Amino acid sequence: MTTPPIVIIAEPDPMISSALRVEFTHLDFAVFLAASGREAEDYAAHAVAHLIVLDTKLHLQAYDACVRIRRRSGYAGRPIVMTANDPTARMKAAADKAGANLVLAKPYSVRDLLNAVTPFVPDNDLLLSHRARGPGMAQAQEWVPTSNLTWQSGINSALTRNGRLLPIVRGGNTVSIPLYRKLVT
Numbered sequence: 001m002t003t004p005p006i007v008i009i010a011e012p013d014p015m016i017s018s019a020l021r022v023e024f025t026h027l028d029f030a031v032f033l034a035a036s037g038r039e040a041e042d043y044a045a046h047a048v049a050h051l052i053v054l055d056t057k058l059h060l061q062a063y064d065a066c067v068r069i070r071r072r073s074g075y076a077g078r079p080i081v082m083t084a085n086d087p088t089a090r091m092k093a094a095a096d097k098a099g100a101n102l103v104l105a106k107p108y109s110v111r112d113l114l115n116a117v118t119p120f121v122p123d124n125d126l127l128l129s130h131r132a133r134g135p136g137m138a139q140a141q142e143w144v145p146t147s148n149l150t151w152q153s154g155i156n157s158a159l160t161r162n163g164r165l166l167p168i169v170r171g172g173n174t175v176s177i178p179l180y181r182k183l184v185t
Contacts, residue, residue: 005051005130007030008049008051009040010054010062011053016106036061037064044075048078049078050126051127052066053113067099079101081103087103
């Protein structure tokens with residue numbers, strides 16, 4: 001089994017970093033989440049990553065980390081991407097001077113990120129040629145029920161009781177939500 005591609009992500013927004021972690025993990029990448037530029041550098045010192053993503057919200061930390069990572073052995077040809085909410089020409093110039101390959105505007109998807117770095121990596125690079133091989137990530141198969149399913153509705157179905165949803169329990173209180181309204185005539 002081949003080693004999965006490594007991605008280092010330094011993103012201060014926990015929602016974005018979590019979404020990136022989930023998406024890259026789903027693609028069977030090894031993901032290192034860094035809370036700072038210094039932590040991204042520490043990860044880069046221990047393993048040569050196939051992709052580094054640094055957010056400009058880290059301010060000078062992101063640019064300094066980019067410079068130091070680029071100088072490390074094994075990172076001369078690796079893509080380093082800076083991300084920003086609203087990239088300016090000044091920001092792009094600073095990223096270029098620090099050694100970043102590009103500045104990517106937020107919001108972006110993992111597909112956008114991989115498409116953006118494609119010109120900066122060789123065709124046979126593991127970053128672009130890797131295919132997910134983990135459990136449950138093989139060729140997708142259509143779900144087929146083992147027997148004919150029968151759907152029930154009405155008063156005695158699994159979801160209703162006397163025209164109401166099953167009680168929702170929160171903190172000991174139960175709440176019934178009507179499925180329909182009785183018309184008053």
